[in-house]
Amino acid sequence: MATGPGLESLVDQTISVITNDGRNIVGVLKGFDQATNIILDESHERVYSTKEGVQQLVLGLYIIRGDNISVVGELDEELDSSLDLSNLRAHPLKPVIH
């Protein structure tokens, strides 16, 4: 019964991570462990604001600690390329309150 998170199917795929402080980080999943710590390659952060379009900040190779992760989503490349990020206005996500 001690199987970790079923993230095996997402390895080497582009994923979108939402962290507990409300950040959205997109990258390629390279590894994970039982505590949902993840290794993300070619990652960039997408900063959403109501005043200007989505900002993409390049981060590179990242390790994100499992404690700080809310959602790991499989990014559909086709859907993502059809998005017009420069014209997207949104409030940043709220931080997680336990």
Add this chain to the structure above:
Amino acid sequence: MPKKPRTPSTTQFSDQILIATKPRKLHLLLVRRIIVLFFSYFKDLVGREVTVELKNDLAIRGTLHSVDQYLNIKLENTRVVDQDKYPHMLSVRNCFIRGSVVRYVQLPPDGVDIELLHDATRREARGG
């Protein structure tokens, strides 16, 4: 720091401390059993459409694909409930949600046998 010799008076104190921590340990065991109960319950719900509301107010609707011992949830065919307010996951169709961040799991009304769940939890709480 020199260790205090175990005289009869010091052993008395340590016994009292042991008694004080016992209820807490039992409580944790009970919590563990209830989590196992809900794990089994969610395993039976695989394939149903649910809406997971997170502690950051994000609500994600999707088909329950799997659940694990930490009550982490994997959803397929996901749509964020208020997509205009939360366009952050527009290009995500399958996602993994960490159990620690779930506030509610909204179930279809016909998907719940309330009496069965009620009995099961009552039994667990009683220690049966």
